[in-house]
Amino acid sequence: MKGIKTVYICSECEYESPKWLGKCPRCASWNSFVEDVVEKSTGSASVAPRRTAVINSGSNKASKFSELQTPEYIRSSTGLGELDCVLGGGLVKGSVVLLSGEPGIGKSTLLLQICDILGKSKSVLYVSGEESQGQLKLRAERLSVKGDSLYILTETNIENILSEAEKIKPDVIIADSVQTMYSDKINSAPGSITNVKEVAMAFISKAKNDGTSVILVGHINKEGSIAGPKVLEHMVDAVLNFEGDKKQTYRIIRANKNRYGSTNEIGVFEMTDTGLCEVANPSEMLLADRPVDTSGNCAICTMEGTRPIVAEIQALVTQTAFPAPRRTSNGIDYSRTYLILAVLEKRLGLKFYNQDVYLNVIGGLQINEPASDLGIALALISSLTDTVIPDSLIAIGELGLAGECRGIANIDLRVKEAARLGFSKAVVPAHNAKNAAKISGIEIIPVKNVYDLLRLLRTSKNNVKESD
Template identity: 50%
Template sequence: MAKPKTIYACQTCGAQSPKWLGRCPECDAWNSYVEETNIEAKRSLLPETISMALPLAEIQSDEGHHIPTGIEEFDRVLGGGYVPGSMILIGGDPGIGKSTIMMQAFSRIASKGKKLLYISGEESASQIKLRADRMNVSEKSFYVVAENCLERVVEQIKKLKPDVIAIDSIQTIYTNDIQSAPGTVSQVRECAAKLLMLCKGSNIACFLVGHVTKEGAIAGPKVLEHMVDAVLYFEGERGHAYRILRTMKNRFGSTNEIGVFEMTGQGLMEVKNPSDIFLAERPHASAGSVVVSSLEGSRPVLLEIQALVSSSPLANPRRTSLGIDSQRVNLLVAVLEKIVGLQLYDHDIFVNVAGGIRITEPASDLGVMAAIASSFKNKPINHTTILIGEVGLTGEVRAVMGIEARLKEAQKMGFTKAVIPSSNLKSKFSSKLEVMGVTNVEACLELL
């Protein structure tokens, strides 16, 4: 055995150094270096095999089919279901519902005759049984083991030969090949690599549950997200019952897809029509309230944007935004001041996306600016009008993609008018809405 060598590894990005550093030169994180003992890794848990080069036309692609889990919102995010031999990473804040969604998905898969193994490094088997009883999960092909040692986990997998496994969580698993604490960069990287080799070689689908840091990123090395086939993030505010499962990476489907769930006493319930839920309590004839259409992957979702503008006695007025990038809001406020001529420099501005969901695409720019102007002038916008469009720094309204899908969703929800970019009128689409095209922000505000 090689002599153990002491190194220091960054717990944020995985960078290594022969000596301790106060700040990581790779990711600029402070006090993130931890001492670890690096020894020569043992042989793989799988027998060595030699891969032969084959012509692309002769390679069979029948292993890439999706197997539905039985939860439509979960399958939407996965691209139709899980793929045998794939590794899927699910991250999210504590208590957001990661273990719950895995328990429910495993229950549905087990009901189809598949053999499943749920490996828990955080809870005992009796604790998992209590949660399963609360969620009415009692399938006989659903196996549970409470174990933290990777070598013993691999023995259980080889003995049971399941179709699907879940590791909850990867940060609690350790291997005896590395003399460092569970959850460190080297442990997470080595355990994930060995599980990946095992699952690919045995054609077992593997779900990894991962912790997140206070910044919202998956805890552990960034290489973990590169190794897996799909990365899913659970989002949601603690004060709201709704949870968003978002795809950040998927080798077998589209990215940026979302699944919407509602947390209840019996677990996570699917929300088949998110637009109806998010607009259920929208006030009518209220200044500062505007509805926009956000395209999440292939799904258009209608959301209410609320703005409140009030005079401020402070030398530096407050700019607060929830559910949308604050820097983006500041940019749009500057356009309203410079191009439109609204005097907002001495006003507090608060912007909120109702429902606890977060908007990431720029097609909501026009709605944000209309909501701010509506609150500033105290003039409500017609509650049957929807606004869609990206706004540039010179006040121009730019085209957005998926305009036909957005308008169909608005029509289904009972809207009668839509304000969209003029350049989107060139595309061929059919809609029963009264569609109005605008080229700049000033023209949009005049219509409203």
């Protein structure tokens, strides 16, 4: 087509190239080039970057810092305490939030649910580029969303969306999803880097200039990152990630970026046929249906933000039938698994080299901190030696390469949560024992190293299976 040309754009840094490149010459990212269509510039061969004013301050003069007025963040509750907590206390007026997640994880469900509560005090415009009005109505009925001040628009053209928003003047706009929308100014297909950026910029300038809160839904690509330019994450005020195993009902919302709050908090939900329900006590849910008198299971306590969550680690160690034994780890970092196995082999002389090892964290939880090392090590030894760990025992602590058990932060919060859930024994690093002992109702077992762990399992009276 005349005036149009195909270019390849790096999704990380937006470097343009006339042909596909495996590695970006500017930011050195691999496989980051995606095809795009741009208008041919006359004269120069390169395309000048598009510049759009996002915030119209009305003045181009610098202001004295001491004379600036401190703005007040006006927050509105979404009606879901877990989501409010992740947002830092509610949805901020004039903010732009990007909600991303796997297909079918429940993004549209969550947003339609919050429309109901937000709609009681505010007008909300829900723009869907993916579903028909009928589909949305059916879902709203299933979720019992009345939506008296809720407007539904099925449109993908950003100019039409903004002109409709101009008429309705909503307090909140939900755009589901940014990848399905396009601008007349851009010649490439919806979802291309230039279109996603243009659409996001249009929403951001709307939010910043007239105080509308905007929630954008973002698709994620095969690699698990948000589809579109990396700059999209820089442009918005908060990036929330909706995670979880689709086969399980358990879902987590995590803030990867938040200009108005901490990124440490998580929100936990359960997917039911009437929508997403908040889970105020995730530990209780994660510990439900624990197997009794079975080797390879150990309870651990991980911190998700300021909240301690007790979960269960399961290990299965079986003799391998392959030349190279299998190592499968679900919810635990692979390198951490290899490290713990190496420590147990070297320090305790346990033979894992001819064993397949399967590790799993129940409930689809992702364990990202080393405080679960002791629990993983105990579960592995327990499965290898077929020794049962008592249900009433929880293990908290980090493992060092020399086989030492190292102290961890927030021991009091973790032990308190374990005691609340009915655990009667907590294995903790000796360094933390004094602090942990302040919590009543739970016996503290201090351990200095992996030898103590092995001894603990061997001396446990009722831990040998009857079949042995």
